[in-house]
Structures are given as structure tokens and as C-alpha cells.
Amino acid sequence: MSSQKLVIDSVSKTFLEKKGGKSTVALRDFSLKIGEGEFVCLVGPSGCGKTTLLKLVAGLEHASSGYIYLDGKLVTAPGPERGLVFQDFALFPWRDVTGNVAFGPEVLKVPLAERLRITEHCIDLVGLSGSGHKYPSELSGGMKQRVAIARALANNPEVLLMDEPFGSLDAQTRNLMQKELLRIWQDNQKAVVFVTHSVEEAVYLSNRVVVMTEGPGTVKQIYAVELSYPRSRTDHGFISLREKITGCMAEECR
Amino acid sequence: MFLLIWEGAALLADIPQLFPTPVAVIVALGQLLVAPGPPGMVWAGELMSNTLISLWRVVVGFALAAVTGVFLGIIIGWWRNARDLLEPVIEILRPIPPLAWIPLAMLWFGLGFKPAVFLIWLGAFFPILLNTVLGMENTPHKLIEVARTLGAGPWQILFKVGVPSAAPSIMVGLRIGIGIGWMCLVAAELTGSNSGLGYMIMYYYSTMEASKTVAGMLMIGIVGYLMFLGLKKLEDNMLFWKTA
Amino acid sequence: MKLVFKLLTNLILASLLLTLISSLSACSPPAPSTVRIGYLLGDLHQLPFFVAQDKGYFAEEGLNVEVVGPFEAGPAEMDALAADQIDIGYVGVAPAVMAAARKIPLSIVSGVNLEGSGLVTSLDINSVAELKSKKIATPAPGSIQYVMFGMLLADNNLGFNDIELFPGTIKPPDMPPSLQTKRINGYFVWEPFVAKSVVGGYGKVLVESKEIWPGHPCCVIVTGGDFGRSQGGIVASVIRAHRKAIGFIEANPAEAKAIAGKWTKLDAAVIDNAFQRVEYTYSLNKDDIKKFVNEIISLGEKGIIKPIITANDVPDVNTFVDAIVDTK
Numbered sequence: 016m017s018s019q020k021l022v023i024d025s026v027s028k029t030f031l032e033k034k035g036g037k038s039t040v041a042l043r044d045f046s047l048k049i050g051e052g053e054f055v056c057l058v059g060p061s062g063c064g065k066t067t068l069l070k071l072v073a074g075l076e077h078a079s080s081g082y083i084y085l086d087g088k089l090v091t092a093p094g095p096e097r098g099l100v101f102q103d104f105a106l107f108p109w110r111d112v113t114g115n116v117a118f119g120p121e122v123l124k125v126p127l128a129e130r131l132r133i134t135e136h137c138i139d140l141v142g143l144s145g146s147g148h149k150y151p152s153e154l155s156g157g158m159k160q161r162v163a164i165a166r167a168l169a170n171n172p173e174v175l176l177m178d179e180p181f182g183s184l185d186a187q188t189r190n191l192m193q194k195e196l197l198r199i200w201q202d203n204q205k206a207v208v209f210v211t212h213s214v215e216e217a218v219y220l221s222n223r224v225v226v227m228t229e230g231p232g233t234v235k236q237i238y239a240v241e242l243s244y245p246r247s248r249t250d251h252g253f254i255s256l257r258e259k260i261t262g263c264m265a266e267e268c269r
Numbered sequence: 270m271f272l273l274i275w276e277g278a279a280l281l282a283d284i285p286q287l288f289p290t291p292v293a294v295i296v297a298l299g300q301l302l303v304a305p306g307p308p309g310m311v312w313a314g315e316l317m318s319n320t321l322i323s324l325w326r327v328v329v330g331f332a333l334a335a336v337t338g339v340f341l342g343i344i345i346g347w348w349r350n351a352r353d354l355l356e357p358v359i360e361i362l363r364p365i366p367p368l369a370w371i372p373l374a375m376l377w378f379g380l381g382f383k384p385a386v387f388l389i390w391l392g393a394f395f396p397i398l399l400n401t402v403l404g405m406e407n408t409p410h411k412l413i414e415v416a417r418t419l420g421a422g423p424w425q426i427l428f429k430v431g432v433p434s435a436a437p438s439i440m441v442g443l444r445i446g447i448g449i450g451w452m453c454l455v456a457a458e459l460t461g462s463n464s465g466l467g468y469m470i471m472y473y474y475s476t477m478e479a480s481k482t483v484a485g486m487l488m489i490g491i492v493g494y495l496m497f498l499g500l501k502k503l504e505d506n507m508l509f510w511k512t513a
Numbered sequence: 514m515k516l517v518f519k520l521l522t523n524l525i526l527a528s529l530l531l532t533l534i535s536s537l538s539a540c541s542p543p544a545p546s547t548v549r550i551g552y553l554l555g556d557l558h559q560l561p562f563f564v565a566q567d568k569g570y571f572a573e574e575g576l577n578v579e580v581v582g583p584f585e586a587g588p589a590e591m592d593a594l595a596a597d598q599i600d601i602g603y604v605g606v607a608p609a610v611m612a613a614a615r616k617i618p619l620s621i622v623s624g625v626n627l628e629g630s631g632l633v634t635s636l637d638i639n640s641v642a643e644l645k646s647k648k649i650a651t652p653a654p655g656s657i658q659y660v661m662f663g664m665l666l667a668d669n670n671l672g673f674n675d676i677e678l679f680p681g682t683i684k685p686p687d688m689p690p691s692l693q694t695k696r697i698n699g700y701f702v703w704e705p706f707v708a709k710s711v712v713g714g715y716g717k718v719l720v721e722s723k724e725i726w727p728g729h730p731c732c733v734i735v736t737g738g739d740f741g742r743s744q745g746g747i748v749a750s751v752i753r754a755h756r757k758a759i760g761f762i763e764a765n766p767a768e769a770k771a772i773a774g775k776w777t778k779l780d781a782a783v784i785d786n787a788f789q790r791v792e793y794t795y796s797l798n799k800d801d802i803k804k805f806v807n808e809i810i811s812l813g814e815k816g817i818i819k820p821i822i823t824a825n826d827v828p829d830v831n832t833f834v835d836a837i838v839d840t841k
């Protein structure tokens with residue numbers, strides 16, 4: 016039995032429109048358990064609430080009902096133990112790479128020497144050694160995303176939350192980043208919750224793929240991915256799983 | 270080209286007392302440069318000593334405006350309550366032209382240095398304030414969220430995310446502020462000054478020496494331009510991270 | 514036959530009508546000519562202008578006067594003259610000669626008054642020597658008061674560099690309040706703003722302008738060069754009305770003071786006090802004006818005041834003054 020790192024228990028979220036008072040139910044009775052070191056992908060059609068779920072786990076939004084537990088503790092607010100990586104990088108443009116990565120330890124008042132060590136380690140980890148002095152405006156998309164990942168990792172989070180992080184990269188860079196991410200994950204063994212549109216990406220990366228229904232979103236089906244790493248996209252097992260999941264998203268789940 | 274048009278028009282109009290030729294103005298500039306300054310600043314010459322006096326007033330007025338404007342701007346831009354409270358007061362005061370404040374300034378502050386600094390402060394304050402507010406309000410939400418997930422507390426978010434994000438806007442505000450503050454100079458020195466470039470211009474207006482008046486105006490333009498250049502340089506140095 | 518009769522009647526009627534109309538227009542008075550006259554703010558010296566206007570003396574001469582102003586000081590009024598915004602101006606003789614020295618064509622055609630200005634100080638000052646480093650206000654540089662203050666200082670071995678002078682920065686009506694609130698230590702200005710501080714009890718007349726130079730010329734009537742040449746008739750009319758007004762002031766001081774109060778917006782006690790220091794006259798003394806110009810030049814050369822008129826501007830004072838003074 017896997018240890019329960021992250022427990023999402025019957026979570027629902029309703030948004031109230033500011034004008035007009037219309038309400039939208041984004042999530043409905045969503046439940047999921049994620050174990051230590053697991054890589055879980057959330058896939059689903061647009062509007063199914065995957066980003067909302069991620070924000071709830073991050074603590075940036077409050078659930079309308081239901082609970083979220085990390086290591087048995089209730090999640091109520093954002094915190095460094097749940098690192099978040101956005102699709103549009105959200106780097107601080109006025110800080111260089113080192114400054115961005117050091118932000119977390121800095122606000123947590125980690126002493127200087129330790130902070131420098133952590134920062135350097137994380138920059139090396141994402142493969143950006145030597146680029147510490149560069150500014151975001153000088154970086155390519157792929158490099159920016161590496162910085163964002165390094166920044167989230169600098170706080171040594173218990174779980175890494177990623178919201179379509181490679182969505183704005185070109186295909187080549189995307190593939191590269193996927194490989195890099197797997198390398199980093201295998202290195203530090205943290206749990207990852209990864210939101211994506213791409214079924215192929217989900218099958219390539221994760222241990223489990225959670226398919227969500229249309230909004231109001233809930234769990235439609237969960238698929239275990241038992242292929243060994245590194246995976247091949249042309250592998251027979253890969254393709255058939257991909258087709259199964261795609262079919263499930265469309266209508267019937269087998 | 271412009272000078273030729275000016276020379277031609279001046280000769281045509283033929284009222285040298287009110288409409289001097291460029292040549293006359295250059296001559297006047299020279300005369301003002303070498304004419305003795307007021308007691309205590311005789312060595313600097315009339316033009317430069319008055320320029321320095323005015324410059325000092327603007328520097329002080331601007332510095333006060335920068336401190337008050339940025340401070341208040343951060344507060345109003347960051348906290349909704351502060352904005353709701355202070356915005357009406359500010360919006361009422363803002364449209365009043367500095368010129369209209371002259372009698373009050375003289376009443377409160379007397380003659381000379383203080384009312385002039387007050388008027389310059391008035392001119393520079395509002396653009397600095399408004400641009401700071403704008404900069405703070407436009408802090409990207411994503412960045413605030415990121416900071417929260419990285420464990421930053423509210424004050425840390427204000428100073429490590431809000432203020433740096435607003436910096437470009439604040440610099441624009443400062444640049445506009447000093448421009449307006451310098452433009453208010455003539456109005457400011459109408460508040461009972463007996464020194465400074467603005468005063469000098471009015472003095473030669475009275476003695477009907479138009480070429481000296483225009484020479485003074487030229488000096489105001491030149492110094493204003495130099496200040497603009499200086500601030501632009503500072504801005505470029507501080508905001509180099511913006512260039513892609 | 515009837516037609517002819519009708520035609521004849523019409524013709525006779527028409528010619529009758531025509532003669533009637535033409536005779537009517539011959540009887541009506543000629544349309545009044547408009548003349549723009551400028552004056553100084555609240556200046557008791559210019560009472561003849563106020564009287565002439567209020568008592569209708571200008572209208573009696575067939576003049577339609579457009580009152581332009583008030584101007585806060587003489588130099589501003591001379592600017593208006595140069596820019597052809599006024600035809601005739603009641604102004605101090607100092608701004609007038611200064612404008613003439615700047616080659617603005619004008620003629621001085623009549624006197625208005627002598628004396629009538631004064632140095633007012635706070636009550637604790639007892640001599641001119643005590644003015645050193647004090648704050649003194651005057652009207653704009655180039656005004657009579659500015660020059661005469663220079664003369665006063667020269668007589669006491671002082672100059673403008675020894676004083677914290679505020680020329681032209683405070684409007685004359687604001688000078689008494691500024692003295693009262695101790696923003697300034699004194700001011701040199703035209704009546705009735707001298708009297709105002711005295712009557713108010715917070716200022717005293719340290720020196721009257723007539724003590725500096727008894728019988729000194731003060732305000733004059735000035736006309737623009739072109740206007741004086743082409744409209745001599747109008748100028749003569751203005752002067753006639755002006756002389757009538759001076760006569761009226763001498764004969765009816767009480768009513769004259771009332772008119773003064775209305776135009777200067779000051780109360781009767783102040784007007785009363787001020788009245789004694791002003792002497793109205795329409796005569797012009799060329800020698801006095803020449804002396805004035807020489808004073809301005811020499812004060813500037815000695816560095817007592819900042820140079821306003823230099824020997825360069827006016828190489829020969831005699832010919833200069835002769836050219837601009839034109840009394841009929």
C-alpha cells in the first residue's frame with residue numbers, strides 16, 4: 016500500500032461571477048490519493064477544472080467543500096512545501112537566474128551561505144550551470160521554464176505542481192524538457208502532479224493518468240502506466256494506452 | 270532653419286522690445302553670463318548664479334515630491350482601503366493648476382525659498398504619485414501567486430514583488446515629475462522671490478529688455494533638457510533588465 | 514392724365530422725404546471716436562482720469578473712452594502701448610522714459626501729478642541706515658518708486674546690494690498686508706497704499722518722496738508715437754478733459770475723494786490721509802524730466818541700482834527728452 020502523500024477528498028469548487036451573480040461549478044466531488052514520489056498526470060477537455068484543482072492543492076484558492084491533506088495536514092494557504100510551476104513561467108523579470116531561484120530560500124530567511132549552496136545546486140540540477148547572471152529577457156522559453164522549475168525546487172517541496180509547463184514551447188524543446196523533467200524527478204524522487212492537454216505527454220511522463228470529465232469536473236477514469244523508463248513513443252504498449260486514454264476522453268472508457 | 274525663420278519674423282515685426290532676433294538673444298546670453306551675480310555669488314555671473322538658485326529649489330522640491338509621492342503611491346496602489354479613502358481628496362486637488370496656489374503659498378510660507386519649493390513640490394507630486402499607484406496596481410497577479418507559493422509573507426510580497434514590478438512606472442513618474450516641477454519654476458518664483466531664473470525673466474520683462482528675457486527662457490529650456498537626459502540615463506541603467 | 518398726376522405726387526413726396534432725412538442727419542451729433550486709455554492699479558495719482566471718466570468730461574469732448582487696465586506697474590502698461598493695445602496711458606514718468614529709451618515711439622503730452630509716493634516701514638525702523646539687509650518691496654524695476662528708492666539709498670551711502678529688494682514681486686495692494694504680517698520690513702509705493710499702513714497703525718512713513726526731491730515729476734499722460742501724430746485732435750480733447758478734472762479736484766476735494774475711494778477700493782480714512790501728499794498739475798517741466806533721466810543713468814553707472822537706462826541707450830539726454838516731450 017503506497018503512503019498517502021497527498022489526499023484530495025471529495026473536493027468541489029464553485030465560482031461566483033462578480034457581476035450578474037451567476038455561479039459556475041468547476042469541480043464536483045473530486046477525490047484522488049497520490050503517494051510518495053509518484054508522477055501523476057491530469058488530462059481532460061478544456062474547462063474540466065484541472066487548473067482549478069492544481070490551484071486548490073497549491074492553496075491559492077479555497078475549496079467550496081471537501082478537504083485536501085498533505086502529509087496528513089490540512090491545506091489552507093500557499094506554502095513552500097507545494098511548489099508551483101506555471102505555463103507562462105512567471106519569472107521575476109528584474110532578478111537574474113540566481114535571484115529568481117534564490118527567491119524561495121530568501122523569503123524563508125535561509126542563511127546566506129546555505130542559500131547560495133541550494134541555489135547553485137538547483138541551477139545545476141536543471142542544467143543551467145553558468146547562466147546564473149543572465150536575465151529572463153535574455154533566455155529562451157526552454158531555459159525560462161528550467162529556471163521556473165529550479166525556483167520551485169529550491170524550497171525542497173514535498174510535491175511539485177505543474178500546470179501545462181511545456182505548453183508554450185516548440186515541439187523539439189518540449190521533448191527535451193520532458194526528458195529533463197524525468198531526469199530531475201528520478202533524481203530527487205518528489206511527487207509530481209502534472210496537468211496537460213496532451214495524452215502523449217501524459218503517457219510519456221507519468222505513473223498514473225487521471226482522466227477528468229467535462230466541467231463540472233470529476234474523476235472519469237484512472238489509468239496506471241506500467242511501462243519502464245525511458246519510454247518510447249513508438250512502442251506498441253505506449254500507442255495502445257494512448258489510444259485507450261484518448262478514446263476515454265472522447266466518450267467510452269475501456 | 271528654425272533660427273532663420275525666427276530672424277526673418279523678428280525683423281519683419283520690427284518691435285525689438287517685444288520680439289528680439291536670435292542674434293540679440295545670443296548677445297544677451299553672453300551679457301548675462303558675464304554680468305556680476307548677486308552679493309555672495311558675484312563670481313558665478315548673473316545667469317549661472319540664478320540658474321543654480323533655481324536648480325536648488327527644484328532639486329529640493331522634487332526630492333520632497335519623490336519621497337511623498339512614492340510613499341503615498343505605494344500605499345494607495347497596494348491597499349484598496351487606502352485608495353478608497355484618499356482617492357477623492359487627490360482627484361479634487363489634482364486639477365488645480367499650481368498657478369492658482371500662489372496666493373495661498375505666499376500666505377502660508379512667506380516669500381522666497383519656501384513658497385517656491387512648495388509650488389514645485391505641487392507640480393511634481395501628482396505625476397509621481399499617479400504613476401507609482403499605476404505601477405503598484407499593475408503588479409502581475411501571477412507573480413504575486415508565485416511569491417505566495419514560494420512562502421513569501423504579505424510584507425515580503427509588497428517589497429520584493431510589488432515595488433520592483435512598479436519600478437519602471439515609478440521612474441516614468443519621476444521623469445515626468447521633474448519636468449513639470451521645472452516648468453513650474455516661473456510660476457513658483459512669482460511667489461515673492463527676488464532671485465532665480467524665473468525671477469530674472471520677469472525682471473527683464475519689466476525693464477523691457479526682451480532679448481534678456483528670451484535668453485532666460487532659453488536657459489530654462491536648456492537646463493530642463495539636460496535634466497531630462499540625466500534622468501533618462503539613470504532610468505536606462507536601473508531598468509536594463511527590461512531590454513530583451 | 515390721372516397717371517401723370519399720380520407720378521408727380523409720388524415724385525414730390527419722395528423728394529420731400531429725402532430732404533427730411535438729410536436734414537435730420539445734419540442735425541445729429543457726429544459719432545464719438547473711441548480712444549483706449551490705460552491706467553495704474555489703485556493709483557491715487559491718477560485721480561484726474563477717474564474724475565474725468567466719472568464726471569463725463571471725456572464724453573463732453575465727444576470721446577468714447579475704452580478703459581484698459583488696471584496695470585500693476587508702469588512697465589506693463591508701456592508694453593501694452595508698444596503692442597498697440599492702448600492709445601493713451603496714465604503712467605509714471607520713469608517707465609515712460611525707459612520705454613522711450615528702448616526706442617518705443619511715444620510722446621509725453623501732459624503732467625498728471627507731482628510727488629505722492631513714500632517709503633513705509635515697520636514701526637521699529639527709524640532711519641534709512643537701518644534698512645540694511647531688510648526686506649523692502651517696490652513696484653516693478655523701471656517704476657518711479659524703484660528709481661527714487663535708489664536715489665534715497667544713494668543719499669545715505671547705500672545701494673540695492675545692501676537691501677533685500679523685492680521689485681515687482683508683490684502687487685501694490687498686497688504691500689500693506691505684507692508689511693502687517695511682517696513678511697517684509699517696508700515698501701516704497703504710490704499713494705494711497707502708503708496711507709493704508711499708516712491708517713492701519715502698523716506702518717509709518719519713514720520718508721516721503723518729496724523729501725528726496727521736492728516737486729519731483731510723477732505721473733504723466735503718454736500717447737503712442739503714431740497715435741499722437743495722426744490723432745492730434747483726440748489727444749487735445751483728452752488733455753482738455755484732463756485739465757477740467759484737475760480743476761474739479763481743486764474745487765471739490767470731498768467729492769473727488771469719494772471718486773478716489775470708488776476706484777482704489779480703499780476707505781475714506783485712507784484716502785484722506787493720502788490726499789495730502791499728492792499734488793495735481795497738468796504742467797510738464799522738461800528740465801525736471803532731464804534730471805530724472807540723468808539720475809537713472811548715473812545711479813546705474815555707480816552700481817546703486819541695476820542699470821535700467823545706460824549712456825548707450827541715451828547718448829544725449831537733452832535731445833532725447835526734447836524729442837519725446839510734446840506739450841501743446
